[in-house]
Amino acid sequence: GENVEQHPSTLSVQEGDSAVIKCTYSDSASNYFPWYKQELGKGPQLIIDIRSNVGEKKDQRIAVTLNKTAKHFSLHITETQPEDSAVYFCAASKGQAGTALIFGKGTTLSVSS
């Protein structure tokens, strides 16, 4: 089955710096790669996703890149703010009926002001 590895497990940055979180996946049939943000006491929420027919996607300060050949994808957050502090999860899916996302272990991002 699919296996998703995520690094680093913790990341501390100064406000205004950029943050990068990287994930690798094992199943070349995976074609959907979302990123979720989980704040304390809440469930994960989707912040951005990318499908295998696209190499990069941006949404304001957040961007995701995908390298299908190397089977890795990354989350980039620019101009970080204290409210970006949370746990971030990457995930992968084959998008078949009845299947679900397989998640990485998560990255705890701390943004200090």
Place this chain on the structure above:
Amino acid sequence: ETGVTQTPRHLVMGMTNKKSLKCEQHLGHNAMYWYKQSAKKPLELMFVYNFKEQTENNSVPSRFSPECPNSSHLFLHLHTLQPEDSALYLCASSQDSSGGNTGELFFGEGSRLTVL
């Protein structure tokens, strides 16, 4: 508010108790999921229901028993659990598109379970 409501938010139970977790989604989705979240581990998929039919059971012990009476409700029945089952149990739903569940998962806030 994500449209997915889980109750109870916190539950403490002994190893011989029987309890249930409840999940309700108000999004009109057709697929519902149970995930287990333990410290320093990935979110672990437990069960998937698609149009009320269980499509995935990720080798979950039989002391966890899911029930999906309709597309809006999902239960997780708990019986003779172990202390290592203590975790945050997250329910999620998604809109099943043609070709599969490639869409966004909407998570509830979770039920924090402690087994004594």
